[in-house]
Amino acid sequence: MSAEPKLSAAAQANLPTHVAVIMDGNGRWAKQRGLPRVEGHRNGVESVRTIVRAAGEVGIKYLTLYAFSVENWNRPKDEVDTLMKYLARFLKNEIGELNRNNVRLEAIGQIWRLPEAVQEQLAKTRAALAKNNGLTLILALSYGGRTELIEATRAIAEKVKTGALDPAEINERVISEHVYTRHWPDPDLMIRTSGEMRISNFLLWQLSYAEFVITQTLWPDFRKAHLCEALEEYARRHRRFGGV
Numbered sequence: 001m002s003a004e005p006k007l008s009a010a011a012q013a014n015l016p017t018h019v020a021v022i023m024d025g026n027g028r029w030a031k032q033r034g035l036p037r038v039e040g041h042r043n044g045v046e047s048v049r050t051i052v053r054a055a056g057e058v059g060i061k062y063l064t065l066y067a068f069s070v071e072n073w074n075r076p077k078d079e080v081d082t083l084m085k086y087l088a089r090f091l092k093n094e095i096g097e098l099n100r101n102n103v104r105l106e107a108i109g110q111i112w113r114l115p116e117a118v119q120e121q122l123a124k125t126r127a128a129l130a131k132n133n134g135l136t137l138i139l140a141l142s143y144g145g146r147t148e149l150i151e152a153t154r155a156i157a158e159k160v161k162t163g164a165l166d167p168a169e170i171n172e173r174v175i176s177e178h179v180y181t182r183h184w185p186d187p188d189l190m191i192r193t194s195g196e197m198r199i200s201n202f203l204l205w206q207l208s209y210a211e212f213v214i215t216q217t218l219w220p221d222f223r224k225a226h227l228c229e230a231l232e233e234y235a236r237r238h239r240r241f242g243g244v
Contacts, residue, residue: 005225011235016188018062025194025218043220054224056135070144091125102134108180109143145204152178193219
């Protein structure tokens with residue numbers, strides 16, 4: 001049996017507060033094995049369970065997972081229906097596991113577009129975990145970065161229209177107060193699995209100064225050891241935020 005992955009003292013001392021993950025490669029994982037795409041998604045759920053637990057164990061405070069994008073609605077109906085079924089099942093079946101690990105659940109995106117049964121289960125699961133104060137797990141569901149910025153712009157424009165806000169007062173703080181993630185700090189680290197070199201409309205405002213770690217590992221194979229590797233890489237970075 002392999003040893004439990006552990007962080008170095010340097011990485012433990014320089015943990016990111018907020019980690020965001022683009023969970024990519026489910027379809028390729030299934031194709032490599034001659035399986036239907038949905039099998040990749042099903043196996044990807046185990047990676048979610050593992051990484052949520054691992055993130056809490058090492059001391060990360062916020063973990064945002066890109067679970068379903070607005071573009072994903074354009075996939076074949078059978079695949080979307082299966083994904084929604086897996087999502088509802090995950091939200092229901094993981095309550096015990098998440099409670100044991102002191103995880104709080106939040107969600108961002110156009111939640112109203114999700115099937116009613118998923119919305120209801122999401123609300124129930126959030127309520128069941130509301131008193132937890134460990135890791136905050138944020139699921140990006142029916143999420144799109146451009147959609148988020150459009151909605152934020154509309155909300156700000158409405159305040160300008162009613163006289164509640166002067167256009168001259170619009171700054172970074174005002175915009176940050178109107179995006180979906182306004183209650184949490186911006187991600188320090190963004191991990192993308194499967195080797196793709198793009199952010200795919202994910203947290204366009206929030207990732208401005210995040211460190212990126214791209215791994216060739218496909219999401220269904222991503223485990224605590226891979227998370228620790230990404231955190232070690234993050235610890236080696238020197239974040240300048242535009243300075244020197």
